[in-house]
Amino acid sequence: MKKKMTKGSAMILSALQKEGVDTIFGYPGGAVLPLYDSLYDSPLRHVLVRHEQAAVHAADGYARVTGKPGVVFATSGPGATNLVTGIANAYMDSVPLVLITGQVPSSFIGTDAFQEADITGITLPVTKHNYLVKNAKQLPSILSEAFYLASTGRRGPVLIDVPKDVFDQEAHFEYSVECEIPGYNPTYNGHAGQISRAIKAIRDANKPVIFGGGGLIRSGASDALKELAEKARIPVILSLMGLGAYPGDRDLFLGMPGMHGSITANYALSEADLIVATGVRFDDRVTGKLDSFANNARIVHIDIDPAEIGKNVKIDVPIVGDVKTVLEAILKKLHPGDTTGWLEQIENWQQQNPMPGAFKGTGSTVKPQYVIRELSRLCGDNSVVATDVGQHQMWTAQHFIIREPQTFITSGGLGTMGYGFPASIGAKIAAPGKRVVCITGDGSFQMNIQELATAVNNRLDITIAIINNSYLGMVRQWQDIFYDKRYAHPLLEGNPDFVRLAEAFGAKGMRARNEQEATEAIEQAIGEKGPVVIDFVVEPEENVYPMVAPNRPINDIIIGGDRS
Amino acid sequence: MKHVLAVLVEDKPGVLTRVAGLFSRRGFNIDNIAVGETVSPGISRMTITVEGSETIVEQVVKQLHKLVNVIKVSNLSDEPSVMRELMLIKVNAEVGSRSDIQQIVETFRGKVVDVSPDSMIIEVTGNEDKMEAIKLLLQHHGIKEIVRTGKVALLRGSRITREHQ
Numbered sequence: 001m002k003k004k005m006t007k008g009s010a011m012i013l014s015a016l017q018k019e020g021v022d023t024i025f026g027y028p029g030g031a032v033l034p035l036y037d038s039l040y041d042s043p044l045r046h047v048l049v050r051h052e053q054a055a056v057h058a059a060d061g062y063a064r065v066t067g068k069p070g071v072v073f074a075t076s077g078p079g080a081t082n083l084v085t086g087i088a089n090a091y092m093d094s095v096p097l098v099l100i101t102g103q104v105p106s107s108f109i110g111t112d113a114f115q116e117a118d119i120t121g122i123t124l125p126v127t128k129h130n131y132l133v134k135n136a137k138q139l140p141s142i143l144s145e146a147f148y149l150a151s152t153g154r155r156g157p158v159l160i161d162v163p164k165d166v167f168d169q170e171a172h173f174e175y176s177v178e179c180e181i182p183g184y185n186p187t188y189n190g191h192a193g194q195i196s197r198a199i200k201a202i203r204d205a206n207k208p209v210i211f212g213g214g215g216l217i218r219s220g221a222s223d224a225l226k227e228l229a230e231k232a233r234i235p236v237i238l239s240l241m242g243l244g245a246y247p248g249d250r251d252l253f254l255g256m257p258g259m260h261g262s263i264t265a266n267y268a269l270s271e272a273d274l275i276v277a278t279g280v281r282f283d284d285r286v287t288g289k290l291d292s293f294a295n296n297a298r299i300v301h302i303d304i305d306p307a308e309i310g311k312n313v314k315i316d317v318p319i320v321g322d323v324k325t326v327l328e329a330i331l332k333k334l335h336p337g338d339t340t341g342w343l344e345q346i347e348n349w350q351q352q353n354p355m356p357g358a359f360k361g362t363g364s365t366v367k368p369q370y371v372i373r374e375l376s377r378l379c380g381d382n383s384v385v386a387t388d389v390g391q392h393q394m395w396t397a398q399h400f401i402i403r404e405p406q407t408f409i410t411s412g413g414l415g416t417m418g419y420g421f422p423a424s425i426g427a428k429i430a431a432p433g434k435r436v437v438c439i440t441g442d443g444s445f446q447m448n449i450q451e452l453a454t455a456v457n458n459r460l461d462i463t464i465a466i467i468n469n470s471y472l473g474m475v476r477q478w479q480d481i482f483y484d485k486r487y488a489h490p491l492l493e494g495n496p497d498f499v500r501l502a503e504a505f506g507a508k509g510m511r512a513r514n515e516q517e518a519t520e521a522i523e524q525a526i527g528e529k530g531p532v533v534i535d536f537v538v539e540p541e542e543n544v545y546p547m548v549a550p551n552r553p554i555n556d557i558i559i560g561g562d563r564s
Numbered sequence: 565m566k567h568v569l570a571v572l573v574e575d576k577p578g579v580l581t582r583v584a585g586l587f588s589r590r591g592f593n594i595d596n597i598a599v600g601e602t603v604s605p606g607i608s609r610m611t612i613t614v615e616g617s618e619t620i621v622e623q624v625v626k627q628l629h630k631l632v633n634v635i636k637v638s639n640l641s642d643e644p645s646v647m648r649e650l651m652l653i654k655v656n657a658e659v660g661s662r663s664d665i666q667q668i669v670e671t672f673r674g675k676v677v678d679v680s681p682d683s684m685i686i687e688v689t690g691n692e693d694k695m696e697a698i699k700l701l702l703q704h705h706g707i708k709e710i711v712r713t714g715k716v717a718l719l720r721g722s723r724i725t726r727e728h729q
């Protein structure tokens with residue numbers, strides 16, 4: 001009997017369904033027309049963005065909220081190159097994505113054909129892996145590998161480039177979600193001997209801290225983390241990527257460390273005798289000057305990626321494995337040490353160094369931090385917050401209380417302005433039952449503002465809070481502090497009227513210029529249907545404090561700001 | 565210090581680019597690289613010489629492991645192994661200087677593989693030191709061109725570097 005033959009494009013869509021995909025973020029064009037043609041008959045939801053970069057960020061937001069790979073379609077050439085920033089962003093933050101790009105027909109590859117770009121070459125350094133498909137026979141195994149690679153081990157983006165003729169080729173389709181790749185065998189269970197050493201280190205420590213990052217969230221280790229912290233009475237510090245892994249309002253939580261971290265977190269890391277580092281990669285924004293980082297501590301480092309262990313900081317107890325699995329193994333034999341004195345010391349630091357000021361405006365003005373605190377108070381539980389990049393991002397990390405994992409979405413490693421708004425679209429699609437707030441800047445929002453059309457079109461209830469300081473605020477802050485206030489082009493002269501712009505897109509627009517208006521606008525916006533843009537006109541020259549200058553020890557802190 | 569890594573890779577398109585790209589983007593220095601087939605179909609072996617401290621080479625090895633097409637990485641410098649490289653040298657060889665060149669070649673157990681009226685091509689195999697020594701001795705005759713294969717290496721004894729232990 002003859003085997004049933006399936007077209008390449010149809011194989012791709014069936015594979016997506018078998019992988020449990022429900023939504024695709026994409027943008028069509030010549031080279032993917034056959035794929036889109038098959039999509040016409042498919043039950044899969046396709047969200048048409050207005051720029052391919054936004055498709056990746058939206059898929060990334062979707063992936064961070066669900067833990068499942070986000071899926072993107074784009075055409076060859078400019079469609080594919082528009083994806084690059086989004087892919088690099090996902091790679092830096094270890095976000096699972098599967099991206100499918102069209103390519104010029106096989107026979108044209110290498111001829112500088114119309115809309116040809118070597119996207120596998122271009123994305124080589126920013127993907128976990130990528131494929132250029134030669135024929136339709138390869139598709140089932142490549143798709144299965146791509147999903148497996150994206151969503152296991154250290155997560156990351158995987159790109160599949162499909163020449164136009166391959167979408168139309170027919171081949172036998174047999175799909176298995178399971179797959180084996182000879183060169184890919186992530187280690188999940190930590191080494192028993194090292195785990196015993198970690199347990200002993202925790203028992204013997206007098207001044208321990210847990211320092212956790214995005215790995216906690218990707219591995220679903222939040223409950224294990226809480227149990228460890230609370231049973232052993234160890235304070236918790238979370239990197240920007242880790243926020244939400246431990247509730248931000250519990251006593252043992254000391255905040256974020258590093259450049260704009262809390263004073264207590266930075267002091268605690270500097271004075272600790274043991275750091276239990278879980279799913280973090282000791283980024284320079286966290287460690288400050290490396291030679292002075294955590295000089296008093298032994299460091300246990302648990303991470304799924306062996307290459308992260310010992311990369312920046314010398315490690316005493318290395319444990320390669322899935323953070324959750326390893327923490328659970330530690331919990332089984334945990335001997336809490338005595339941390340009473342240490343917790344008192346920390347309590348003293350907390351009291352001597354509260355977050356500066358009450359952030360009161362002058363009456364006719366409002367401070368950005370005040371707006372974020374109000375957003376935190378009024379949006380409360382059951383919300384997902386996405387941020388853009390800049391001062392507003394740091395203020396959100398400092399002042400918005402994040403209680404649950406997968407509810408704080410931000411561009412950490414790459415620091416991509418323009419990420420937040422499309423990511424909030426992906427988040428809302430992933431979690432329609434949650435309140436989604438995008439906290440953005442007047443600069444960042446304009447980097448993907450066209451997505452208002454996508455949000456309106458899909459009737460997404462998203463509160464978009466623009467912290468409008470008329471500046472590329474973070475740039476102005478560095479010029480203020482390190483360049484003698486020589487403000488070389490951070491002023492956003494000619495900003496649009498965001499309220500009327502929102503209305504032009506068919507969204508709702510509001511403006512708030514003082515504290516009372518701010519509170520009222522938030523209260524009103526969260527009850528609205530569809531996207532609402534609130535233009536918070538804030539005091540323009542506010543700086544983010546505390547601050548550690550780059551490459552300074554993290555306990556050398558510029559306290560700054562209003563301490564009233 | 566120099567380290568010689570044996571890297572077994574899946575013989576897939578672009579695998580050399582992936583490996584080379586990794587070195588350049590992470591700022592590691594490749595001294596040389598030699599690629600060829602193995603006894604297992606579909607698997608190639610790269611011999612890569614890198615310069616760097618223990619910590620750097622440890623990072624190189626770990627980062628190589630992360631490439632999906634890389635199956636195995638071993639550092640042969642940690643173990644007794646045989647290392648060889650082949651070099652071809654085209655040297656000026658007027659009639660009067662030929663016997664001197666011949667003598668040098670014999671001392672190094674090299675071979676003359678081509679002779680023309682005013683030049684010779686010499687083939688030598690060996691380790692780094694031997695290559696440098698013969699180059700030095702032939703220098704004053706005037707070396708016109710050199711080509712080297714890059715180092716290849718195997719563990720001594722019956723142990724082998726293969727894709728699964």
Ligand SMILES: Cc1ncc(C[n+]2csc(CCOP(=O)(O)OP(=O)(O)O)c2C)c(N)n1
Pocket residue numbers: 388389390391392393415416417418440441442443444445467469471472473474475
């Ligand atoms: C794509 C991109 N370009 C440039 C930068 C550098 N940068 C970092 S923060 C910042 C200013 C952001 O301005 P805005 O969005 O208004 O936020 P604010 O700092 O004012 O809160 C800039 C330009 C960046 N992070 N990303």
Ligand SMILES: [Mg+2]
Pocket residue numbers: 390441442443467468469470471472473
């Ligand atoms: Mg701004």
